Amino acid sequence: MRRFAGFFAALSLFGWFCAAPAWAEPGEGRADLLARQLKQNPVQVTDHEPRAIPEGAAERIEKALSTLGEPFFAVVETSGLYDMEKARPRELIPLLHDRLRKDGVYLVVDSSGSGEARQYGGSRPVEDAWRAARRELPYDADVVRHVELFAEILRAPDVNARIEASRKAPEPEYESASEKRDRAEMTALAAGSVLGGLAMIILMSFTSGRKKARR
Template identity: 50%
Template sequence: MAKLLPVWRYRLAVSLVAVIVTGAAVPAAAEPAPGRAELLAARLAKDPVQVTDHTPRDLPADAADRLRTAMRRVGAPFYVVVEPPFLRWATRQSPEDLISLLHDRLGEDGIYLVTDPSGLGTVRQFGGGLPVRDAWSAAGRELTFDTGVLERADRFAEILTAPDVTARLAHLRERPEAAYEKRSRERDRAEWTAFTGGTALGALAVAVLIAAGAVRKRARR
């Protein structure tokens, strides 16, 4: 029995590593985290503002109420999800992807906003013609870089309900891109490149270890 134990441990280790490699080697699907969209859609059906469990430490206790108040001013149905930024990289799923999945699962038209506590996110309207994308972008450009999602949601609602919304958006589109916006975009691109590159290298290294172990095992036989 003492001689068999190391073999058992070896086989268990190989099996666990194989599972890891299999998971790492699978290409990113439309919904990398099975059930995530369904869970959020079920919650949104009960409450159109969801501040996930990972984010309360970054936002005040009344964050959901303040977001709900701001979005109601727009006068259109809305669904808001606030998640921590690391989920974007962990699930390899962009806010745009999640919005499409939520709309599909929920089956309701309206304004869908997926963002993180800092206000970096995406908005889209189904079944309406409000310039929500431009308004969300304009809200971010009118505010300083250190403001968060609550301030940006307030400004978003203000822009959409302003009597001169078209002129206001046109003026902002003509303004050069702020330096911090460019840095933020470049940082996101660099982080994504590092994440995907690290995942690929890690999967390759583990695959080599498994192959080497298999060769040694056949040689012993």
């Protein structure tokens, strides 16, 4: 038996490698789950952190993509798109297409609009249109507005010209939440100073007028 111990150990190790390919393909199980959900509804929006995605997002996204006149499948998540344990959007989209076996426009994005767009069975410049929408929108635009503009760009009479124009347009200025708050406070302070100054001028004029009247 000792003579065959090494052989059986090697055979078991070989069987383990053959039976465990799941970790070699990140997102396999996730793709299966999402594909089942997409068969029921072509737009899937995660219910985690609901504040990150506006109310009625799924309905608005479906309405926007319906204007393209072809099948579409969209997955919107709030975070974790680039988690090392998950397939990245560029990797997940082919997995979803493989399971659904349907051509059309595929989107895998997060609540900020970061992610990927791809088309199967067509020649529309969906990847360029997705990037163009991102360039045209302010940084704080939500994913629904991003999808709506994406669909609008693809419906443009000359979509390539629209995409090229977005490349030449200046990048929108980024303003963080703290910068917005500071700007609002400075505006309020300036307005208060102006009103205070006007009130002081009026009061001084009134006082001066009364003194002259007494004289």
